[in-house]
Amino acid sequence: MKSILITLLIFAVIILIHEGGHFTAAKLCGVKVNEFSIGMGPSLFHFGKGETRYSLRLFPIGGYVSMEGEDDSSSDPRAFCAQPVWKRIIIVCAGAIMNLILGFVIVLALTAPKEKLASTTVAQFIDGASTQSTGLREGDQILSINGRSIWVESDIIYALSSDKDGIVDMEVRRNGERTALKNVAFTIEDGTLMIDFKVVGIPRTVGSVLSYSFRKTASIGRLVWISIGQLITGKASINDLSGPIGTAQAVGQASKAGLSTVMNLFAFITVNVGIFNLLPIPALDGGRLIFLLIELIVRRRVNPKYEAYVHFAGFILVFGLIIFVSFHDIVNLIHG
Numbered sequence: 001m002k003s004i005l006i007t008l009l010i011f012a013v014i015i016l017i018h019e020g021g022h023f024t025a026a027k028l029c030g031v032k033v034n035e036f037s038i039g040m041g042p043s044l045f046h047f048g049k050g051e052t053r054y055s056l057r058l059f060p061i062g063g064y065v066s067m068e069g070e071d072d073s074s075s076d077p078r079a080f081c082a083q084p085v086w087k088r089i090i091i092v093c094a095g096a097i098m099n100l101i102l103g104f105v106i107v108l109a110l111t112a113p114k115e116k117l118a119s120t121t122v123a124q125f126i127d128g129a130s131t132q133s134t135g136l137r138e139g140d141q142i143l144s145i146n147g148r149s150i151w152v153e154s155d156i157i158y159a160l161s162s163d164k165d166g167i168v169d170m171e172v173r174r175n176g177e178r179t180a181l182k183n184v185a186f187t188i189e190d191g192t193l194m195i196d197f198k199v200v201g202i203p204r205t206v207g208s209v210l211s212y213s214f215r216k217t218a219s220i221g222r223l224v225w226i227s228i229g230q231l232i233t234g235k236a237s238i239n240d241l242s243g244p245i246g247t248a249q250a251v252g253q254a255s256k257a258g259l260s261t262v263m264n265l266f267a268f269i270t271v272n273v274g275i276f277n278l279l280p281i282p283a284l285d286g287g288r289l290i291f292l293l294i295e296l297i298v299r300r301r302v303n304p305k306y307e308a309y310v311h312f313a314g315f316i317l318v319f320g321l322i323i324f325v326s327f328h329d330i331v332n333l334i335h336g
Contacts, residue, residue, distance in 0.1 A: 004248055006262065019063040022095045030083075031068070035053045037054075039058060039059055039062070040062050071308050072308070096277040100217070100221070103267045103268075107213045111213045111216070122136060122137065122138050122139065122142070123138065126197070130196060136172070140173070142170060145168050146169055147169070152219050160193050163193060168184050217267070283315035
């Protein structure tokens with residue numbers, strides 16, 4: 001029950017921030033907002049303030065900001081469709097941008113209290129370290145592993161976790177120069193690759209905290225893109241996706257490890273939502289953005305009727321995907 005409540009809270013905050021981004025951008029751009037809703041399905045509670053109706057709905061799987069003239073034509077000068085295309089682009093992108101900002105704020109809040117921040121520079125090796133005997137040195141700043149750029153210390157762990165034989169190519173900065181290291185070997189024990197060195201701690205300053213938080217957030221976003229790429233290329237299966245049930249399980253496991261782990265997962269989920277919403281998939285913000293970019297290029301809006309058909313088809317596909325991954329989560333739960 002605890003993990004379910006935490007998951008619902010996380011989803012509620014992410015949805016509120018996302019839809020709040022659309023809502024605020026619409027208001028600032030002078031667009032009439034008919035309804036601001038958290039959740040989908042039947043209304044549990046609603047009230048009106050000014051021209052906008054505010055609703056809380058039954059299913060916590062999304063939300064929406066209903067703007068005048070968003071999906072059809074309208075003669076209202078404050079309608080969404082009556083605004084310059086650049087304003088509509090800002091409104092459409094605002095939700096995802098707010099999710100990314102939320103991810104940065106969470107990472108910043110986790111980073112700020114630390115006395116020292118982890119770097120990507122080797123500080124010292126454990127006794128008999130295989131990486132030291134195969135080319136790595138103290139003071140080396142790790143720049144890439146097997147061609148993947150290293151931005152923060154967690155990138156080292158992720159890059160090595162996908163390696164099979166424990167032998168990698170690195171690029172480091174040594175004495176101010178970029179140096180290529182071939183066949184750096186890590187020890188593998190019981191199928192697990194062992195990292196046999198520690199990294200230098202960076203003193204906490206305003207600059208170092210902001211820099212680390214930005215790079216950490218960017219690293220989380222890159223993991224999302226890598227996962228999407230693996231799905232497209234077949235390196236990962238659609239069965240690897242998790243829905244709300246799988247997320248609740250992950251939150252439950254994270255809660256056993258402490259608040260910091262839950263907040264890191266929170267940051268990952270909100271960045272994931274932000275990036276996923278910008279994908280060029282109909283019904284998502286990215287799908288709407290594609291139509292706006294087409295309009296920007298050809299100087300003419302795509303017929304709203306046809307655009308609505310495309311978004312409806314996209315909504316059916318996305319909803320079907322949610323049902324599929326939720327069913328898969330249930331099967332995994334039953335099988336332990």
